[in-house]
Every structure is written in structure tokens, then in C-alpha cells.
Amino acid sequence: MPTxxxxxxxxxxxxxxxxxxxxxxxxxxxxxxxTPAEIAGWNIDVGGDGSNLPPGSGTVSHGSEVFDxxxxxxxxxxxxxxxxxxxxxxxxxxxxxxxxxxIGSYWPYAPTLFDYIRRAMPQxxxxxxxxxxxxxxxxxxxxxxxxxxxxxxxxxxxxAVIKMPNRNMFVGDPRPDVKNPECxxxx
Amino acid sequence: xxxxxxxxxxxxSTSRRRFLIEGGALVGGAAVAxxxxxxxxxxxxNAGNLPPNVPQWMKTxxxxxxxxxxxxxxxxxxxxxxxxxxxxxxxxxxxxxxxLQDLDGIITPNGLFYERHHGGVPTIDPAQHRLMLHGLxxxxxxxxxxxxxxFPSESHIYFLECSGNxxxxxxxxxxxxxxxxxxxxxxxxxxxxxxxxxxAGLQPGAKWVVAEGADSAAMTRSIPIEKCLDDxxxxxxxNGERLRPQQGYPLRLLVPGxxxxxxxxxxxxxxxxxxxAYSREETSKYTDPMPxxxxxxxxxxxxxxxxxxxxxxxxxxxxxxxHEISGIAWSGRGKVRRVDVSVDDGxxxxxxxxxxxxxxxxxxxxxxxxxxxxKPAVIQSRAVDETGYVQPTLAELLAVRGDNYVYHNNAIxxxxxxxxxxxxxxxx
Numbered sequence: 001m002p003t004x005x006x007x008x009x010x011x012x013x014x015x016x017x018x019x020x021x022x023x024x025x026x027x028x029x030x031x032x033x034x035t036p037a038e039i040a041g042w043n044i045d046v047g048g049d050g051s052n053l054p055p056g057s058g059t060v061s062h063g064s065e066v067f068d069x070x071x072x073x074x075x076x077x078x079x080x081x082x083x084x085x086x087x088x089x090x091x092x093x094x095x096x097x098x099x100x101x102x103i104g105s106y107w108p109y110a111p112t113l114f115d116y117i118r119r120a121m122p123q124x125x126x127x128x129x130x131x132x133x134x135x136x137x138x139x140x141x142x143x144x145x146x147x148x149x150x151x152x153x154x155x156x157x158x159x160a161v162i163k164m165p166n167r168n169m170f171v172g173d174p175r176p177d178v179k180n181p182e183c184x185x186x187x
Numbered sequence: 188x189x190x191x192x193x194x195x196x197x198x199x200s201t202s203r204r205r206f207l208i209e210g211g212a213l214v215g216g217a218a219v220a221x222x223x224x225x226x227x228x229x230x231x232x233n234a235g236n237l238p239p240n241v242p243q244w245m246k247t248x249x250x251x252x253x254x255x256x257x258x259x260x261x262x263x264x265x266x267x268x269x270x271x272x273x274x275x276x277x278x279x280x281x282x283x284x285x286x287l288q289d290l291d292g293i294i295t296p297n298g299l300f301y302e303r304h305h306g307g308v309p310t311i312d313p314a315q316h317r318l319m320l321h322g323l324x325x326x327x328x329x330x331x332x333x334x335x336x337x338f339p340s341e342s343h344i345y346f347l348e349c350s351g352n353x354x355x356x357x358x359x360x361x362x363x364x365x366x367x368x369x370x371x372x373x374x375x376x377x378x379x380x381x382x383x384x385x386x387a388g389l390q391p392g393a394k395w396v397v398a399e400g401a402d403s404a405a406m407t408r409s410i411p412i413e414k415c416l417d418d419x420x421x422x423x424x425x426n427g428e429r430l431r432p433q434q435g436y437p438l439r440l441l442v443p444g445x446x447x448x449x450x451x452x453x454x455x456x457x458x459x460x461x462x463x464a465y466s467r468e469e470t471s472k473y474t475d476p477m478p479x480x481x482x483x484x485x486x487x488x489x490x491x492x493x494x495x496x497x498x499x500x501x502x503x504x505x506x507x508x509x510h511e512i513s514g515i516a517w518s519g520r521g522k523v524r525r526v527d528v529s530v531d532d533g534x535x536x537x538x539x540x541x542x543x544x545x546x547x548x549x550x551x552x553x554x555x556x557x558x559x560x561x562k563p564a565v566i567q568s569r570a571v572d573e574t575g576y577v578q579p580t581l582a583e584l585l586a587v588r589g590d591n592y593v594y595h596n597n598a599i600x601x602x603x604x605x606x607x608x609x610x611x612x613x614x615x
Contacts, residue, residue: 025325025388026326026328028338030338030386031334034319034321034327034329038319038329039319039327042319042455042456043458044405045466046464047460047464047465048463048470083276083277095479099476099591101471101476106482107470107471109465109470112465112470116467120405123279126405169480170470173483173485173488175488175595177588178586178587179583180569180578180580181577182571182577184527184535185534185535185536186535187534
């Protein structure tokens, strides 16, 4: 925004007249207050640290059943990939000429698994699974990657403390990182 | 339109001969065979429309007013369409490219703007669409589309480019569209995001704004607060009309110069936070793997880039002589300062002419007059932006990043011109 915006005088008067209303503190008084219930219904963001994970839990074995019904058609019976991404394996390959990037080998945060499954999967019916089913699927996929015991139950607390193998391999943006010498003649 | 033969089969020998004769008479034998030539093929059979005869379309009234309530291109331009891959495993999380080699100027027609979706294109009733703004704000707010349009508006011309445009590994594309067709440019109208955030009142500690789309992927990216308070905007119109569904109707985020998917379409929620969301799209995707196993994250800027669109892969120079070399350049870090063009396989470079206006974070059209001597040649362009950054070669990029790097490939792309005038990708 290049220059400060001026609120028209008449509008400023209107703000003063309504000064007891919360929204009148806004420069333009546009929009209405969002209620806590409305925000709770829409805010499905789960932080990398597990913040905002909902109540509920799920077991690896239940996750296996849900996976067979909801996920295997695209991701393969054991998460080996198909129409959808490969989900399993690849640990130890990222520094090689043929890296295999999966949830187990590449994803830095386990809670992101819950976040993504809940918001976007299954692709034909996103946001249709219960929180318990999403915990169960997260547990099963982590188990397939050797990151959770086969008899485990996952909830907000236990998901947040899982340390993903690739967690510390992300670095900041060093660009510009490539220099062209800008030769004009005799190159 | 990806192979020279595809163009040639539209050009009858009669029309080719005619074109060469006319071209010789008009501009000294120079011509680039593009769709424009091929599209004339059918009419070319009928010499009755050529001088000294009066063409048939002058001897009868044309279509009446109103025959096209929303205008569409000439039927002779039917081949100028988005470049949609034919062999994808699925088409819900996928991309289609702008036919850069068929366009002039810097503005991309709305119907040809590139597309990248992560869960298909939703059909959204604007009357039922809401934008929620919450998190570290004094007043969490909900806006209707009418609310959004009540804010003071502004318009800017900005390019948008997909992060991976193209990948680093072979096979490389044949045409300019195949290579870098995931870039487009439009005039966007909307409201400064800063104004909308001020309406809610930012609280101390607000460092990121997590933007979420109302598509079936609920696409989510975290934007640093500095960008949100700088030139970011919420756009509802593109090139004068409301956004197309493929571009986020009825509302999208614009973060000029940042990688395409951060410009969240179908925007429904802005969550002001102290930390980024570390969403799937900004951790497992849209991060840049290095040869040593590390990966760069939050690599937002699209660096300076250019490409010659005419002549370019899939086209053909039909005769030696005068040809204008023309292309587009852009930089996510600001204005294009200069574009250099080489016509001798990179041995020497000439400064191209830039078409005014040269705008910040917009496509810039460059041109260089050229006389082709009819011998094999390699032509290429190199953009320099206002920070002094110089567009690198593919070899220079690969030497630093390796070929597992997926995104942010801004390499110089040379075109090879054969003795018969056929133009192909010199890196392929």
C-alpha cells in the first residue's frame, strides 16, 4: 500500500456514533464478528507441534481396516503408491541419486499427517472421516513406516511427540545461490 | 501443437507456396510458420477471395449483433488452447499450461491462463462464500463477497508462476509452453490484504498468515506477515472480469513474485499465527531437495527468468532474412532491468529492446531484430532483474542444486534452428 488511506469524514463520524460496538473499532467497519463456534467449525489447522489436534484416538489395527476401505485403491495395499503418492519406505535414500520421498522418509512433522488426511482425504470425499478414523489412519501409516508399534493407540498427545526421521534436514532459503558471470562477448 | 509436423500438416503446399510468395513480396522473404499460417489453410484453397477478386465475406452480411453474448476467439484460432497433458494418472491435482508461443504482449487472456489445482475446480456460489479472519487478531471477522468489494480497491499487473516450471530432469519439453507454460500474467483487482488485516487488528506476535482454500484439498500455505503487509492482495477480478473458476472464483490470495501455489485460490480463511502451519504443501511438497539429503523450505521467490517465444520450439522459419526475436521476461524480486539475447549459441550477447511499460513483478516483452542467414543457429535469452541477478544456465543450476531439485528452475532455454528452419529445444 503506497500511501495512507483516508477514511472519509462522514464515515469517521459514523464510527464515533457507534463507538460502543466492537466492530466500530475497525477502520472501515466492514464484516461481522466471527463467533467461537464458527471458528471452531472451520479452523482445521493442526500445527507442526500438534497444536489444535482434536480429542479422539485410533489404533493401528483399526487404521488398517480404514486404509483398506478408503485409501488402498489409490495408495496401494501397503502404501506403496499408485494413482496416489507412495506413503511408505525410502528412509536413507534422500542423499542418494534416487531419493524416495514418503511420509516416513521426508515429512518433518507427524501431526501434519492428521492435518492433511482430515482436510483433503480421501480425495473423493474429503472431511468425511471421523477424528477417530483419522487418528487410526495416522497410526497405521506411521506403523507401516516403522515409526509406531503395531499395537499402538494414537491420540493428540502421542501424535505430537513422535519425532520424524527427517525433521532436522530442512534448511532455509539461501538463494540467490547460482551465479551467471554475465559474459557479453567471447563467451 | 507440440511438434513441427503438427503445424505442417495444417499447411497445404498451396498455402505454403502462397505464403512464401506473399512474404517475399512484403518483407523480403522472412516468415515464421505458426498457427496463424496453418489456420489460413482452408481459405487459401479458394483463390476467389484473393486480389483482384472480392472475398466472399464481403458479399453477404456477417453474423448479427448478439450472436455471441460472451465473445470467443475466431474459429480460425481454435488451436490456440491450453496445453493439457494427455497422459496423467489423474486430473484433480494437475496442471495445464499457457500456449506462450501463440501469444503477444504481456497480458494472458483469462481463458488461456495456466491452471494448477490440488483437488479439482470447485463450483462456488459467491452468495454462500465467506472469508473468515481469525487467530492473533483483536476482532475475528467474517466477510461476505459484498463486504470484500466494499473495501477500497486497487489494480495491479502481476505474473503468476507455478513453482515447478519446468523440472530439472529430462525429458524436456518441445515448445515454450511445454517448458515454461506455467507462467501467466494478468491485471488483478481487489483489496490490499493489509487493509483487511487492519480491519481485524493484528496482535503482537503475529508472524504468519495461514491461507486456506475452499477447494476439496483445502489447500493451505503459510505467508510471512511482512509479505501480507506489503504488496499482498485479495483479488476478485482478473483482466476486468470476475475471476474464472480455475483462478479461484470468487476470491483468491495474491502474493506477487511468490511461487504460484501460495496464491491460494477460492480463499475462505486467513489464520493469523505466530508459527507457520507446516502444512503438507509446504513441507512434503514445494520444498527443494538438495544432493546431500537436506531440503530447502519456504523458498518463496520466483527468480528472474526469460524465454524466447518467437521463434520457438515447434515453429519453423520458412525463409532466411528478417525475423524479429520476441519473448517474455519476469522476476519475482522486482522489475526486469535488461534482457540479453544470443544468436550464436551463447558466444556473444546483445541487449534486447524492452516494451514499455516495464512493471514490477509483471511479464516484460522483449524484442531483437535479427537477420537469419539460413544456417543452423542456437538462439536464447537471459534476463537480468533490478537486483542485478542474472538468469543462469541449466548447467549452472544443476552444478549447485543437482537434478533432484524439483522447483524453481529458472534456467536459460536455448532453441536450435536447423537449416530447414525447424526450431527445436537445444537442451533436449
